[in-house]
Structures are given as C-alpha cells and as structure tokens.
Amino acid sequence: MDLSIPLMNSLTLGSLYTLMALGLTMSFSVTKIANFAHAELVTVGGYVTALLVNWMGFGLGESLIAAFIASALLAVAMDEGVFKPMIKRGSKPLFLLVASIGIGLVVRYILFIYADLNAVITLQAQTNVQIIGRFGRAGITTMHLWIFPITIASVVLLHLMFHYTKPGKALRAMADNEDLARVSGVKIYTLRRLMWFIAGGITGVAGGLWAAYSVITPEIGWYALLRIFAASILGGLVSFWGTIAGGLIVGFAENFGITFMNTYFNVNTAYRPLISFVIIVIVLLIKPTGFAGFDLMEWIKERRKKGGE
Amino acid sequence: MQLEFLASYMPIFTSFVVLFAIYLIAALSLNMEYGYGGIPNFGHVFFISVGAYTAGVLTARTVDYLASIKAGYCSGQASVMRTAYLASHPIEAVGLFVASLILGAILGGLFGYLGSYPALRLKEDFLAITLIFIGDMGRIIARNEEGIVCALTGLTGIANPLSFIKDVNTRSIAYALIVVAFAVLAYVYVQKLAQSPFGRLLKAVRDDDLAAMALGKVVPKVRGEIMIIGSALAAIAGVLRTFYIQGVVADDFQPLITFLILTMVILGGMANNKGVILGTLIMTALDQFISPSFMSMLGITVEFDVTYMKYIIIGLIIILVLMFRPQGAIPEGPVETPALELSRSSEWDVEEKLEIGVETGSGGSEKREQGDNQPAG
Amino acid sequence: MTAILQLRDVAKYFGGIRAVDGVSFDLEERQIVGLIGPNGSGKTTLINLISGVYKPDRGKILFRGEDITGLDPWEIYHKGIVRSFQVPRLFEKMLVVENVMVAHRNQKGENPLIAPIHSKWRDQEVEYARRSLQTIREFGLSRVRNNWATELSGGQMKLVEITRSMMSEPRVLLLDEPAAGVAPKLAREIFGHIVRIRDEYGLTFLIIEHRLDILFDYVERVLVMNYGELIYDGDPEGVYKDPRVIDAYLGE
Numbered sequence: 001m002d003l004s005i006p007l008m009n010s011l012t013l014g015s016l017y018t019l020m021a022l023g024l025t026m027s028f029s030v031t032k033i034a035n036f037a038h039a040e041l042v043t044v045g046g047y048v049t050a051l052l053v054n055w056m057g058f059g060l061g062e063s064l065i066a067a068f069i070a071s072a073l074l075a076v077a078m079d080e081g082v083f084k085p086m087i088k089r090g091s092k093p094l095f096l097l098v099a100s101i102g103i104g105l106v107v108r109y110i111l112f113i114y115a116d117l118n119a120v121i122t123l124q125a126q127t128n129v130q131i132i133g134r135f136g137r138a139g140i141t142t143m144h145l146w147i148f149p150i151t152i153a154s155v156v157l158l159h160l161m162f163h164y165t166k167p168g169k170a171l172r173a174m175a176d177n178e179d180l181a182r183v184s185g186v187k188i189y190t191l192r193r194l195m196w197f198i199a200g201g202i203t204g205v206a207g208g209l210w211a212a213y214s215v216i217t218p219e220i221g222w223y224a225l226l227r228i229f230a231a232s233i234l235g236g237l238v239s240f241w242g243t244i245a246g247g248l249i250v251g252f253a254e255n256f257g258i259t260f261m262n263t264y265f266n267v268n269t270a271y272r273p274l275i276s277f278v279i280i281v282i283v284l285l286i287k288p289t290g291f292a293g294f295d296l297m298e299w300i301k302e303r304r305k306k307g308g309e
Numbered sequence: 310m311q312l313e314f315l316a317s318y319m320p321i322f323t324s325f326v327v328l329f330a331i332y333l334i335a336a337l338s339l340n341m342e343y344g345y346g347g348i349p350n351f352g353h354v355f356f357i358s359v360g361a362y363t364a365g366v367l368t369a370r371t372v373d374y375l376a377s378i379k380a381g382y383c384s385g386q387a388s389v390m391r392t393a394y395l396a397s398h399p400i401e402a403v404g405l406f407v408a409s410l411i412l413g414a415i416l417g418g419l420f421g422y423l424g425s426y427p428a429l430r431l432k433e434d435f436l437a438i439t440l441i442f443i444g445d446m447g448r449i450i451a452r453n454e455e456g457i458v459c460a461l462t463g464l465t466g467i468a469n470p471l472s473f474i475k476d477v478n479t480r481s482i483a484y485a486l487i488v489v490a491f492a493v494l495a496y497v498y499v500q501k502l503a504q505s506p507f508g509r510l511l512k513a514v515r516d517d518d519l520a521a522m523a524l525g526k527v528v529p530k531v532r533g534e535i536m537i538i539g540s541a542l543a544a545i546a547g548v549l550r551t552f553y554i555q556g557v558v559a560d561d562f563q564p565l566i567t568f569l570i571l572t573m574v575i576l577g578g579m580a581n582n583k584g585v586i587l588g589t590l591i592m593t594a595l596d597q598f599i600s601p602s603f604m605s606m607l608g609i610t611v612e613f614d615v616t617y618m619k620y621i622i623i624g625l626i627i628i629l630v631l632m633f634r635p636q637g638a639i640p641e642g643p644v645e646t647p648a649l650e651l652s653r654s655s656e657w658d659v660e661e662k663l664e665i666g667v668e669t670g671s672g673g674s675e676k677r678e679q680g681d682n683q684p685a686g
Numbered sequence: 687m688t689a690i691l692q693l694r695d696v697a698k699y700f701g702g703i704r705a706v707d708g709v710s711f712d713l714e715e716r717q718i719v720g721l722i723g724p725n726g727s728g729k730t731t732l733i734n735l736i737s738g739v740y741k742p743d744r745g746k747i748l749f750r751g752e753d754i755t756g757l758d759p760w761e762i763y764h765k766g767i768v769r770s771f772q773v774p775r776l777f778e779k780m781l782v783v784e785n786v787m788v789a790h791r792n793q794k795g796e797n798p799l800i801a802p803i804h805s806k807w808r809d810q811e812v813e814y815a816r817r818s819l820q821t822i823r824e825f826g827l828s829r830v831r832n833n834w835a836t837e838l839s840g841g842q843m844k845l846v847e848i849t850r851s852m853m854s855e856p857r858v859l860l861l862d863e864p865a866a867g868v869a870p871k872l873a874r875e876i877f878g879h880i881v882r883i884r885d886e887y888g889l890t891f892l893i894i895e896h897r898l899d900i901l902f903d904y905v906e907r908v909l910v911m912n913y914g915e916l917i918y919d920g921d922p923e924g925v926y927k928d929p930r931v932i933d934a935y936l937g938e
Contacts, residue, residue: 034434086632093434094349095631098575101568102627109620116613226442233438270453277446284431284439501802506787506795506811513777513788520775523737524789525763525854534798580779643781646795647808648815652783652831657819660828 004136006255012144012213013227014251015151016206020224021231021243022158023203027075029175029238030195031087033096037078037103038203038228039221041071043111045204046211046220050125053212060127060146064208071204075196078103084192104222111218125212143213150209154202155244161198162240171195175238227254230276233283234290242291250276319478323485327553329593330485330492331546336573336589337499337582338542343571344579344641345503346535347515348428349437351567352444356540358562359420359447360413360547362457365464365557367412368395368405372466375401383459388466392555399473406470409548417544418537425536429529444564451559463558467551488549495542500582502538509644511535512580565620569596572623576630578637587638595622690715690890691736691767691858696745697914698728698735705731707914708745713858718884718891720901720922723911724934729894730772732911733860736892737769738762749858764791766857770864772894774843776835782846783831786818789853818853825849825879841868844876852883861893865900873897877904898925910934 024038045067052063082099091099115121133140161168170191210216210224231250235242257275261267283290335357342350350356369382369391376394380386395402427439451457458464471487474480502508513521514531522528551557569592577588597603599619604611630637643649651657689712698706706728713719721729734740736747738759747755749765757765776785793814794800795807822831825845830838838846844864851859864880865873881904883889895901902908902922910918910925912934918925925931 034438082628082632089632089635091631091635094437095635097434097437098571099628099631102624102631105565105568105620105624106628109617109624112617113613113621116617226445229438229442268453270449273449274446277442280442281427281439284435285427288431288435498802501804502798505801505804506793506807507798507801509780509784509788510793510796512780512784516777516779517775519739519759520771520777521788522759523739523763523769523771523775524850525760525791526788527758527760538798641779643784646787646815647811648783648787648818649781651812651815652781652819657823657828657831660823660826 002137003256003259004138006259008135008138008140008144010248010252010255012147012251013255014248015147016210016213016247017224017227017231017250018244018247019151019154019206019209020203020228021235021247022154022240023075023199023201023206024228024232025235025237025240025243026171026195026199028232030171030192031079031083032093033083033100034093034237035078036097036100036225037107038100039225040104040107040111041075041200041203042207042210042221042224042228043108043216043218044074044221045071045207046216047111047115047120047123047207047218048204049208050123050211050216051120053125053127054123060125060208060212063125064150064205067204067208068201069204071207072197072201074107075200075203076193079192079196084189108218108222115218122215122217123211124215125208127212143209147209147213150205154205158198158202159240167191167194226273226276226280230279230283233280236288236290239291245291250279253279316478320481323481325593325597327481327485327488328597329589330488331550331553332570332573332593332596333492333586333589334495334546334549335543336570336577336585337495338539338546339570340574340579340582340585341499341502341511341542342535342539344574344581344585345508345511345515346532346539347433347511348425348532348536348539349433350424350440350536350539351437351564351571352424352440352442352447353543353570354562354564354566355444355447356417356421356424356543357547357550357566358451358559359417359540360409360544361551361557361562362451362547363413363416363544364409364548364551365458365467367409368467368551369464371405372401383455383462383464385465388556391466392468392472395468395470396472402468402470402472406552409552410545413544413548414541417547418541421536421538421540421543422533424540425529425533428532428536441564441567444567448559448562451562458557458559461558461560463556463560465556467555467557469552469555484553488553491545491549495545496582496586499542503580503582504645506646509646512644568627569623572627572630575637576626578639578641580641581637581639584637584639592623592626595619688715689713690750691892692746692748692751693736694746694748696732696735696742696747698731698740699743704914706735706742709911709914709916710745711909711916711919713890713892715890716884716888717907718880718893718905720905720908721892721894721911722896722898722901722908722925727911727934728914729911730862731914733769733862733892733894736762736860737767763854766854767860768851768854768856768858769860770844770847770851770862772862772866774840774847776838776843776846778834778836780835781832782827782835782838783815783818783822785835785846786822786850786853787814789850790814790818791854814853821849821852841872841876844868845879848876848879848883852887855887856889858890858892861891863894863896865895865897870900873900874903877901880904 020042023041024035027033027035048067048070049063052058052066053060082103083096086096086099129141129143131139131141162172174191210220227250231246232243234246234249254272254275258269258272262269339350339353342348372391372394373387376390378387378390380390428436431439452460454460469480469484471480471483474483510526510531514526514528518528573588573592574585576591578584596619599615601615604615691713694710695708696706697708709732723729735742738757738761741756746753749767754762754765777788794810800806822828827842827845827849830842865876868876877900880891884891905922908920908922908925909916910931917930917934918928
C-alpha cells in the first residue's frame with residue numbers, strides 16, 4: 001500500500017481542520033459557548049474567496065484577506081447581536097448553543113438562496129494550481145504552498161499573541177477565569193470582540209483555502225463541523241496545542257483510517273465521518289478534558305509511582 | 310359547487326392533519342426528554358428514524374417472504390408487488406402495522422436507553438453535541454447500506470395498512486384518523502405522566518441532579534427511564550410516518566428535522582405539553598406552506614427553492630424566542646397533583662404558634678427575575 | 687449514649703491536595719455538633735464524603751455500626767443521613783411545596799409505569815402532602831408555600847432545605863452553613879428550629895458554620911479541621927483556649 005497520498009491528504013486536511021478548530025477553541029474557552037454557527041464562518045470565508053477570485057479576478061492572497069475580514073465581522077456580529085444580549089439576560093450555556101444553531105440556519109440558508117440565484121451551489125476558486133514536486137505518488141502543488149505556510153504562520157502568530165502581548169495574556173486569563181480578568185480592570189468587552197474577530201477570521205481563511213483546494217457548497221461548514229468539534233474536543237475545547245494536535249489527529253485518523261479499512265476490509269469510503277464521530281464519543285466519554293491539562297512529566301511520574309507499587 | 314371546492318382542498322387538509330399529528334408525537338416526546346427531563350436529546354431524529362426503518366424493514370421483509378417475492382429487495386418491481394399484496398391482504402397489512410408499532414417502540418426504547426449512557430457522564434452542552442452527531446451517524450450508516458432501507462434510493466412499497474379500502478379519499482381520511490388517535494393517546498399519556506410524582510421527579514433531576522441525588526433519587530435510573538419513554542414515542546412517530554408516505558428514505562432524517570421539532574418545543578414552551586401543541590401547530594403550518602408545491606398552487610413564482618426560506622424562518626424563530634421569551638408561548642407551570650390542590654386550600658394559611666416563630670418576609674422581598682411565571686394559587 | 691455515625695481514618699486526596707487526611711470521630715445520638723475550620727480545611731469535602739458525593743480514598747464510615755463507605759448518595763439518603771448545601775440547592779422551577787414533596791421516599795407515583803394511573807398513587811400523595819404542609823407550617827413557611835423557589839429570600843431557602851430534609855424521617859442531618867448570609871435574627875431562628883427538631887424527633891446534627899458566636903450558643907461539641915486534619919474535638923468553651931486552634935484558625 002502506498003501511503004504517500006493519504007499522508008499528503010492528512011497533512012492538508014489536518015492543517016485546515018486545525019485552523020478552523022483553533023477558532024472554535026478560542027471562542028469556547030473565552031465564552032463557554034459551543035458555537036454551532038462556527039460552521040458558517042468556514043462557509044462564508046469559502047464563498048468570499050471563491051467569488052472574489054472567480055468573478056472579480058482577485059488574487060488568492062487578497063481574497064483570503066477579504067475572507068478573514070468577512071468571517072471576522074460575522075463572528076463579532078453573532079456575539080454582539082445574539083450571544084451577548086442573551087448572556088446579559090442570564091441564558092444557560094445550552095440555550096446559547098441552541099441559539100447558535102439558529103444563527104447557523106439563518107446564515108446557511110441565506111447563502112443557499114444567494115447561491116441558488118447565482119448558480120453557485122457548488123463552487124471552487126479557480127486558481128492556477130501547478131504541481132511543483134512529488135512526494136511518492138502524491139503531487140505537491142502550489143496549493144500546499146498556501147495551506148502549510150498559512151497554518152504554521154497562524155499558529156506561531158497566535159502563540160506569540162497569547163504569550164507576549166497584553167490583550168493576548170488577558171484573553172488567556174479570561175479563559176481561565178472571567179471574574180479574575182474583570183477584577184484586574186481589563187476591558188472585557190473589547191477583548192471579547194477582539195477574540196471573536198480573530199477566531200472568526202482564521203476560520204474564514206481556512207474556509208477560503210478549502211474553496212481553493214476543493215469544491216465547496218453552502219453546507220461545507222456543516223460538513224466540516226464534525227471534524228472541527230472532534231479536533232477541538234481532543235484539545236478539551238480549551239487547549240491551544242491540544243487543538244493543534246487534535247486537528248492533525250483528525251486529519252490523519254480519517255485519511256489513514258478510511259484508506260486502511262477500504263483496502264483491507266472493503267469498507268465504504270462514505271463511512272469516513274464515522275471516524276471523527278468515534279473520536280468525539282471516545283474522548284467525551286473517557287476523558288472529557290481531552291489533552292487539556294495534560295502534563296507529560298506528571299504523567300511519567302504517575303506511571304513510575306504505579307509501577308513501584 | 311361549494312362542496313366540490315371544499316373537496317379539492319381535502320387532500321391538503323388531511324395531509325396537514327397527519328403531519329401535524331406525527332410531529333406532535335415527536336415534539337411531545339422531545340419535550341418529555343428535554344423540557345421535563347433536562348436531557349438535550351438533539352439526536353432526536355435518530356430515534357424517529359429507528360421506528361421508521363423498523364416499519365419499513367419489518368413490513369418489506371415479511372411481505373417478500375409471505376408473497377414469495379423474488380425480485381430484489383430494493384427493486385421497483387418488488388415495491389409494486391408489495392403494494393398489491395398488502396392491498397389484497399387486509400389482515401396481514403393491519404397485523405404488520407401493529408407489529409411495526411410494537412417492535413418500533415421496543416427498539417426505540419432500547420436505543421434510548423443506550424443514549425442515556427452519555428447523559429450520565431456529560432455536561433448538558435457536551436451531551437447536546439454528542440447527541441447531535443450520534444443522530445446523524447445513524448443516517449450516514451443507513452444511506453450507505455442497501456440492506457436496511459436501500460441506501461440512497463429508499464425503501465418503497467410499504468403500503469398503508471388501510472390500502473384494502475379502494476377509495477383513495479376515504480382511505481387517507483381513515484388513516485388520518487388513526488394517526489390523530491395516536492397523537493391524542495400520546496398527549497393524554499405524557500400529560501398524565503407529567504402531572505404525577507414522576508413528572509416532579511423529572512423536573513427535580515433536571516433542575517439540580519446533585520440535590521436530587523442527595524434527596525435519594527437514583528438519577529441514572531430516572532434518566533434511563535425518560536430516554537426509554539421518549540425514544541419509544543419518537544419511534545412510534547417514525548412508524549406512523551413510514552406507513553403514511555408508504556416508504557422510507559434515510560436522507561429524510563437530517564439533523565434539520567431535530568431542529569424543527571426542537572423549535573416546536575421551544576416556541577410552545579418547554580415542559581408544557583399544551584404549549585407544545587401550539588408550537589407544533591405553528592411549525593407544521595410553516596413546514597407545509599412554505600414549500601415549492603404550495604407556492605405553485607398559490608401561483609407564486611420564486612426564483613429560488615422556497616424551502617430555504619423555511620429554514621431561515623426556523624432559525625429566526627429559535628433566535629428570537631431564546632432572546633426575548635425563553636420560557637416560550639405558554640410558560641411552564643407547577644406539577645398539578647392532589648398535593649397542590651391541598652396546598653392551595655386556605656386551611657394551610659395559618660402559621661402555627663411555636664416556641665420558635667420564624668419571621669418570614671413577604672415572600673417577595675428578594676424577588677428574582679422569573680419571567681411571567683406567576684405563583685400558583 | 688451510643689454512637690450513630692462513626693468515621694475511621696477517612697481520607698480524600700485531589701491530585702496532590704490532601705482535602706481530608708485521616709479524620710476519625712464518633713457522633714453520639716441526639717448530639718448537635720459544630721464543624722469549623724478555615725476556608726479550604728476540608729469541612730465541605732467531609733460532608734461530601736459522608737453523604738456519598740465523593741468516595742473516600744481511605745478509611746471507613748459506619749452508620750449505626752453498618753459500613754456505608756462508598757455508597758451512592760441516594761443509598762446514603764435511604765439509610766437516614768441527609769445533607770444540605772452551602773449554597774441552597776432548591777429546584778428552581780418548582781414551587782416550595784413541590785420542593786418539599788419531592789423529598790418523600792418510596793413514592794409510588796415516581797415509577798413511570800404506575801405514574802400515568804393516578805388512582806394508584808393519589809392516596810399516598812395526599813398523605814404525603816399533609817405531612818409536607820404540616821412540616822412547612824412548623825417551619826413557618828406557610829405563607830410562601832405556593833411561591834416559586836426562586837422567589838424566596840436566602841434564609842427562607844435555607845429553611846426549605848431543612849424542611850425538605852425532614853420528609854425522609856432522617857436520623858442524621860449534615861448541614862453546610864445553615865445560617866450563611868442570613869440576618870442574625872433569622873440565623874438564630876434557624877438554629878432554634880434545629881434544636882426543636884432535635885428534641886422532637888431525636889435527630890443528630892453535624893453543622894458547618896462560620897459564625898461561631900451564633901453556633902457556640904447551640905452546640906454541645908465542636909470539631910475543628912485544618913488542612914484536612916481534625917485538630918480539636920471538645921466543648922465549645924475549650925476552642926478558644928486550644929493553642930493549635932488559635933494558631934490555625936482564630937489567629938488569622
């Protein structure tokens with residue numbers, strides 16, 4: 001069995017899932033909302049990118065910036081328009097989740113109407129993709145030169161922001177304990193807006209990259225949402241590095257898992273989403289905190305202690 | 310003249326009544342699980358589909374065997390032969406209908422019990438996420454397996470149990486009456502259940518499971534029980550639907566159906582069965598009348614698929630209700646048992662003069678926001 | 687006097703934190719015992735261990751000589767040990783009378799198979815309702831009995847919790863700060879009720895309370911915890927004289 005193709009697919013999709021899941025993890029850790037409308041941030045980013053490239057003749061780079069802004073504004077609008085007023089009225093987290101489903105439906109089906117009227121229900125950004133190298137039987141294309149550097153740059157920038165800038169540190173404090181951040185006089189609502197802006201933005205960029213890499217529909221975000229949740233839940237929905245590991249694990253597990261099962265057990269490739277689903281169920285039922293709070297040294301110590309007994 | 314005019318609208322009316330009744334059973338069941346029991350079973354559509362598939366598979370396989378149908382399970386020929394067989398064998402047709410209801414309820418209850426396992430371990434929002442995806446996994450399996458409901462083509466020829474009645478109008482009205490009877494039974498059942506100590510127990514577990522445990526309530530058992538009851542009811546709705554549309558297609562059971570039913574419950578009022586009737590009525594009307602066929606009947610041409618409009622409206626209703634009236638149209642009331650009747654009588658107004666007389670405030674001195682919930686009595 | 691509740695070297699660790707670290711004591715029947723200690727000294731954890739919310743890592747808990755270590759909370763309740771919570775945990779979308787009614791045990795109508803047939807449980811329900819309403823009256827809550835639980839004042843909520851605990855005819859009540867956040871007058875009245883039900887029903891009490899001035903007027907014995915250990919066990923007067931207690935708690 002040649003593994004070069006599943007390997008490249010795993011890395012590519014794993015990177016996209018990571019970007020999307022980082023957005024979800026950011027918004028969940030700060031607001032504790034399991035935001036199902038996160039799916040629509042992906043879709044909007046994808047459509048903005050594809051339409052600008054195809055109709056306006058924009059380059060992919062400019063289009064991705066536009067996708068960032070569009071999804072970022074949508075994310076801020078969701079919070080300002082729905083979540084924040086609901087939280088002020090004392091809504092439970094579950095009600096916020098249900099409201100996010102409502103937001104998702106509204107955005108998704110507005111997009112559907114738009115796409116239906118303009119005959120773009122299925123769409124791909126027409127970029128000049130060239131094969132620039134080979135890895136086994138898999139081609140390395142100019143698309144990969146967009147996806148990998150953007151993912152790595154986003155992770156590095158986010159890491160720098162969370163650890164070396166004042167708002168980044170304050171956001172981490174908020175994720176740990178909102179009261180604490182309030183007491184220390186941090187402007188909580190400005191920070192919250194900033195968080196939604198960035199979380200929405202990177203998710204939109206991931207959607208844009210997806211639109212250039214593959215075909216999208218107004219349901220692309222909903223399709224990706226299972227993977228996004230799987231990746232985020234692997235990170236306990238709060239851990240930055242846990243989410244990155246989660247995105248890659250989901251990418252690898254799906255591509256290798258389905259290739260393996262298809263080759264040896266003749267399993268239909270349509271069962272691919274079951275893999276992410278199994279990840280979600282297993283993690284939530286066995287270790288709901290995912291990788292969050294996972295400390296390698298502590299783990300080793302514990303193992304030694306048990307072995308010594 | 311007028312009668313003919315009315316008659317032309319009869320099929321629309323019966324189909325509306327049947328769908329309303331089926332949705333009502335499903336919504337009442339979700340209300341028991343989520344409104345009363347506090348279990349956000351957002352994989353509800355899966356439990357409906359269990360009943361729908363059971364009805365399809367049981368009927369098709371049995372008829373194929375009884376009538377020695379050799380054509381493929383999913384073939385159009387088999388479908389025609391099944392329909393013919395059921396139309397000419399009323400006893401078998403009704404028997405299979407009843408058997409489907411029983412088996413569907415049992416299987417639904419069984420899956421519901423399995424579904425209560427994550428409910429013991431997860432916080433409610435994580436539970437909701439898990440159950441949404443569980444619900445969709447069932448569909449993904451069914452749409453890829455020929456043996457269940459014929460993958461994407463769907464299983465057909467599950468004729469109406471009353472198909473021995475030759476006149477189409479009479480038949481559909483008769484079936485509508487059966488479905489309505491089930492909905493009435495379901496309503497009476499859930500209402501009896503809700504207005505009993507069991508209903509009170511459900512609310513206690515919902516409001517604070519730790520406190521309920523500390524008061525001797527076996528919380529895992531209660532959650533298991535309500536998931537069995539709710540899912541069995543949902544499965545019955547699925548069985549009735551399969552025999553109504555005379556077939557079953559996996560892709561009819563999208564997560565959107567759960568959200569539609571959830572909207573019925575939220576809009577009407579959680580933990581209020583009367584409210585659920587109202588919510589179901591409004592949402593069924595929306596579901597029925599914002600459709601391409603109804604639009605073309607009205608002579609309205611729309612450039613896009615109007616079903617999209619339906620989902621936008623559902624989304625808006627969810628958002629607006631949760632933002633401005635989270636208790637729904639008819640808010641939750643207390644559990645009406647004889648204890649409440651007794652408590653409302655003035656004989657208990659007199660405070661006893663004890664050594665320790667506690668001065669209770671007016672009772673409203675520290676009123677918190679509680680929507681429109683009015684104290685009873 | 688006989689010991690009704692006995693703790694033998696009970697311990698609970700959370701990660702590296704020794705929340706409760708080898709606590710032993712006996713509660714005599716009809717005693718009202720205060721449990722005090724600085725914040726985080728393990729008092730609430732101890733109540734959680736006795737009431738079955740946590741399982742101890744070590745040690746034994748005996749109730750009337752029977753080992754009840756590690757039982758589930760509902761089993762402990764049915765043995766006759768009932769606890770209250772630091773922040774009152776009433777069922778919010780239920781009336782006061784419903785909150786009290788829930789607490790009865792062996793309710794026929796709680797079985798979903800019997801519940802829809804109202805005639806099967808009506809008589810029991812009426813009987814329980816009378817008992818509930820009588821107890822509500824005894825606790826001076828009649829005026830608010832048909833109010834929503836969320837409409838009560840903090841002190842009333844505390845009283846409803848105690849009222850509700852009485853429905854199972856318990857032997858031991860574990861009360862977590864029954865007078866916290868309550869005006870001094872009402873606080874004394876709550877303790878008055880505690881003494882009253884001890885005398886009337888012969889109950890045994892273990893009470894966590896921070897307001898020592900009030901607590902010491904009603905208890906005959908005080909346990910002091912610090913860092914998960916029991917550092918004092920004796921009469922209230924001795925507390926102020928014990929050097930370890932002064933060091934850990936009063937000298938703060």
